[in-house]
Amino acid sequence: MKRRQFLKGVLYGTGGTMVALGGFGTFTKLAPQAVAAAKEEAKTVFSTCEMCTSRCTVAVKVKNDKVVKVEGNPHDGATAGTICARGNAGPSLLYDPQRIKKPMIRTGDRGSGKFKEVSWDEAYAHIADKVKTIQKDYGAETIAFASRVNPQDQFFRLIARAIGSPNTFSHEATCPMSRTTALEGTFGNPYIGADYGNAKYIITMGRNFFEGIHVPMVKGVMKAVANGAKLVVLDPRFSVTAAKGEWIPIKGATDLAFVMALANVMIKENLYDKEFLDQYTEGFDQWVEAVKDTTPEWAEKETGIPKDKIVEIARGFAAARPNALIEYGWRTPWTPNDYQLRRAIMIVNMMIGNWEVPGGYYQKKGAGVLAAFPDQSGYAKPTGGGFGPQPAAPKPAKGRIDGAGVKGTPGQLIPPVDGAVGQITESILTGKPYPVKGWFVHRFNPVISMPESDRLIEALKKLDLLVVCDVYMTDAAYFADVVLPECTYLERYEPIIDQSGLVPKLQLRQPAVPLVYADTKPGWQIYKELGEKIGIGDFFSFKDMEEFLTRQLQPAGLTLDQLKEKGFWSPAGMKPFFMRGNDPKAPAPPTNAPNGKIAIFSHEIEEAVKGEGIPKYKQYPQPEEGKFRFVQGKVAVHTNAGTHNVPVLNELMPQNSLWINTQSAAKLGVKDGDDIIISSGQYEHKGKAKVTEGIRPDTVFAYHGFGRISPELKRAYNKGINDNKLIKNEIGESGNVVTSTTFVTVRKA
Amino acid sequence: MAKQYVMVIQASKCIGCQACTVACKFQNEVPEGQYRTKSPAVGPTGTYPNVKLYFEKEACQMCKNAPCVAVCPTKASYHNEDGVVLVDSNKCVGCKYCMTACPYDARFINEETGAADKCSFCYEHRVSQGEKPACVSTCVGGALSFGDLNDPNSDVKKLLDKYKAEVRKPEFGTHPNVYYIYEGVK
Ligand code: SF4
Ligand code: SF4
Ligand code: SF4
Numbered sequence: 001m002k003r004r005q006f007l008k009g010v011l012y013g014t015g016g017t018m019v020a021l022g023g024f025g026t027f028t029k030l031a032p033q034a035v036a037a038a039k040e041e042a043k044t045v046f047s048t049c050e051m052c053t054s055r056c057t058v059a060v061k062v063k064n065d066k067v068v069k070v071e072g073n074p075h076d077g078a079t080a081g082t083i084c085a086r087g088n089a090g091p092s093l094l095y096d097p098q099r100i101k102k103p104m105i106r107t108g109d110r111g112s113g114k115f116k117e118v119s120w121d122e123a124y125a126h127i128a129d130k131v132k133t134i135q136k137d138y139g140a141e142t143i144a145f146a147s148r149v150n151p152q153d154q155f156f157r158l159i160a161r162a163i164g165s166p167n168t169f170s171h172e173a174t175c176p177m178s179r180t181t182a183l184e185g186t187f188g189n190p191y192i193g194a195d196y197g198n199a200k201y202i203i204t205m206g207r208n209f210f211e212g213i214h215v216p217m218v219k220g221v222m223k224a225v226a227n228g229a230k231l232v233v234l235d236p237r238f239s240v241t242a243a244k245g246e247w248i249p250i251k252g253a254t255d256l257a258f259v260m261a262l263a264n265v266m267i268k269e270n271l272y273d274k275e276f277l278d279q280y281t282e283g284f285d286q287w288v289e290a291v292k293d294t295t296p297e298w299a300e301k302e303t304g305i306p307k308d309k310i311v312e313i314a315r316g317f318a319a320a321r322p323n324a325l326i327e328y329g330w331r332t333p334w335t336p337n338d339y340q341l342r343r344a345i346m347i348v349n350m351m352i353g354n355w356e357v358p359g360g361y362y363q364k365k366g367a368g369v370l371a372a373f374p375d376q377s378g379y380a381k382p383t384g385g386g387f388g389p390q391p392a393a394p395k396p397a398k399g400r401i402d403g404a405g406v407k408g409t410p411g412q413l414i415p416p417v418d419g420a421v422g423q424i425t426e427s428i429l430t431g432k433p434y435p436v437k438g439w440f441v442h443r444f445n446p447v448i449s450m451p452e453s454d455r456l457i458e459a460l461k462k463l464d465l466l467v468v469c470d471v472y473m474t475d476a477a478y479f480a481d482v483v484l485p486e487c488t489y490l491e492r493y494e495p496i497i498d499q500s501g502l503v504p505k506l507q508l509r510q511p512a513v514p515l516v517y518a519d520t521k522p523g524w525q526i527y528k529e530l531g532e533k534i535g536i537g538d539f540f541s542f543k544d545m546e547e548f549l550t551r552q553l554q555p556a557g558l559t560l561d562q563l564k565e566k567g568f569w570s571p572a573g574m575k576p577f578f579m580r581g582n583d584p585k586a587p588a589p590p591t592n593a594p595n596g597k598i599a600i601f602s603h604e605i606e607e608a609v610k611g612e613g614i615p616k617y618k619q620y621p622q623p624e625e626g627k628f629r630f631v632q633g634k635v636a637v638h639t640n641a642g643t644h645n646v647p648v649l650n651e652l653m654p655q656n657s658l659w660i661n662t663q664s665a666a667k668l669g670v671k672d673g674d675d676i677i678i679s680s681g682q683y684e685h686k687g688k689a690k691v692t693e694g695i696r697p698d699t700v701f702a703y704h705g706f707g708r709i710s711p712e713l714k715r716a717y718n719k720g721i722n723d724n725k726l727i728k729n730e731i732g733e734s735g736n737v738v739t740s741t742t743f744v745t746v747r748k749a
Numbered sequence: 750m751a752k753q754y755v756m757v758i759q760a761s762k763c764i765g766c767q768a769c770t771v772a773c774k775f776q777n778e779v780p781e782g783q784y785r786t787k788s789p790a791v792g793p794t795g796t797y798p799n800v801k802l803y804f805e806k807e808a809c810q811m812c813k814n815a816p817c818v819a820v821c822p823t824k825a826s827y828h829n830e831d832g833v834v835l836v837d838s839n840k841c842v843g844c845k846y847c848m849t850a851c852p853y854d855a856r857f858i859n860e861e862t863g864a865a866d867k868c869s870f871c872y873e874h875r876v877s878q879g880e881k882p883a884c885v886s887t888c889v890g891g892a893l894s895f896g897d898l899n900d901p902n903s904d905v906k907k908l909l910d911k912y913k914a915e916v917r918k919p920e921f922g923t924h925p926n927v928y929y930i931y932e933g934v935k
Binding site for chain 2: 068069070071072080081082083084085087088089091210211213215218219222226238240243244247249636637647648649651652661662663692693694695696697
């Protein structure tokens, strides 16, 4: 062992060459585990992962100020101390020499990739100048802000609030936002969790637990399956999740027909919990009416699933009640009315009374929720805000570009905290309802994450100001005026992360090591300093994150040191709390539910769009012969548009291919591995074919996030298929993007 | 009493997430492009829509009767006191005899050390310190178990008592210490 380590020391010790050579980052001289080992024993820093947005707890192993390994947090029962491949790859991101290391200002045309490195002061001054000009010429509301949801949003969005722009967006319209709309419409709030581990029957429609990995949820589903639960997977593609259950290759965009047929069977055969519905819900009669004709025979024609199979699933699901669930979905925006599918799913769930019982759905139990339950309220007190006193924000001169949240209009369906992010492209290009002139982007990559990449890039080129803050020169950053290098999650504090489930859970993200690249900064600091430059510094009324966190924790009776101990806090001795755990008749109101009842008929949704208060089926076109429905999904080793350039993960999966059914491929003369051209009519993309039995003959599939456009992502650049190049930028009924109604043709290249 | 360390892999619980693959790389500083373990897919097999797929973690099978140990001219490959097959990189001359002898393709020449390399059951840095191997500790699907087969209370003993397990390529007479349980996948 000695010689090997000695050899490494020599290799790593020979100056700067290894950094250039070492693609991994991990094993370059920046993190020589062998060298570090000689000096110091590993210490453990407990924190929160950010290789995706699931925020698993982690134990970061540090030797001599270098992260040598990231492991799961052994104190956390939710993950059982495990983390996924991406979480394990943290050091590879941290030490990647391709990270951006200095602020940059564009010097050439947009898309030319010409930038100069500048000081932070210059970068801030440049942005502040442009912001003021736009404010003066067009109004602050013409500056949009979009981020991938993250705990630092409160600093990023504060810039918008303080200058008077209402146009703040998250990435959620491209992911679970239609579910949010459905949950808000049904339960009054979106903080609804599922207790997979105790379920005896799980139906998932497209939600691919085992590739779109959220570690605690994988653990839950796997526990259920290992205990003999039935897992039914409806998906046009044979996913890993499908491989662990019964695969039902449903015809795309018809899921709602299946769900309504389940309801039809359950009502006809009296397989539902009438007492539950009477006590806890309202509007069931309208649902009975809505599904009276959605018979299995009808649904067979729509979905391609044999009617007997539908009846069998309905019976099996109902027989397991209430410890059964139909998964409400995660990356959900398949069709324009996707939110109605999510609504219907939750209604059928409520038909078996799987609310606030093991193996069912539940209100997430933050301290605020527990307050209403005398025997639970002692376990936790709510956290507070981290800011000191703040000045009053100016009232935005105009409403949001997407009309989100405006009562009595379709915009009411769009959660204003998220917004219809696709509208930014449209407003830039069409000037409607008014133009967008500036765009701040934080840790979000719209060029790959939002539909119709070419049209989006066209829009970016028209902006007066594009500011992108990230860790890489992402595809969006490549078109920016100013690029701000954030440090990674392993180098920064963030506000408290509330991950409460059946018990309250507060998590910490804290630096494990000092900055690897001295001129990068944490997001909170970037926006605080930028705010000061713009003249809105008073809003950022905190000194540093230690102060911010301490203020947050104090009302909860906790200290920062306490959080650092294990990286998270949950009340000692508290058992998972189901409101109906002991008594099926106990009060179990969802937070903010209108009248305290679960809304099967939703007056809110009816108010937004007349006639939509109860889900109804919309038939979307099916691909004609020769065309394919194009669907996409996640892969276990990558996150959205985020990790494809991370050395270790890129090495595991550098590119994707287009899945096509064997028979369909044969008709086209396409063989496995062939170069192909995929065409949506409007756009074309080159790629490789993966010929497989694991997909419907009328559907093609690609993993998301490949085919990168920024040449600065040297490993991921131009590798594979960028799905969003082919997908049209359509804005769905709840502001969602629409991922699964694009049809394509395929031909040999 | 000497231990008999074994790894048990339950294919039905492996989701092919490669957390094990990455954890192993960091634990053991395996160079870019090289792996001590990977969990590739087997399948899909069958015809649409009746298809099957599972994953099978690949690594050194820790043979009790190890051809690599037998052929090593310098005794760099050896069994330690707990029956784990290890490589002493000080003694390894990089002759690759072991690579040819291994029926499981488990070995490679580490580009940085020049010595033969392979799964070590994380013996030195973890198992001898009372920890589980890195891959086992991070297994998201819960497919991997590790322990002493001589310990009647170990997970591995219980699993092997309960399920029918297989070793790979038994016809080579290598008697691996890595067991595969295929119940529910084949
Ligand atoms: S699922 Fe993986 S990447 Fe996401 S937070 Fe958990 S460990 Fe990190
Ligand atoms: S036991 Fe250790 S060396 Fe072997 S595959 Fe697992 S992590 Fe790698
Ligand atoms: S970590 Fe576990 S579940 Fe994931 S690929 Fe490895 S063995 Fe399979």
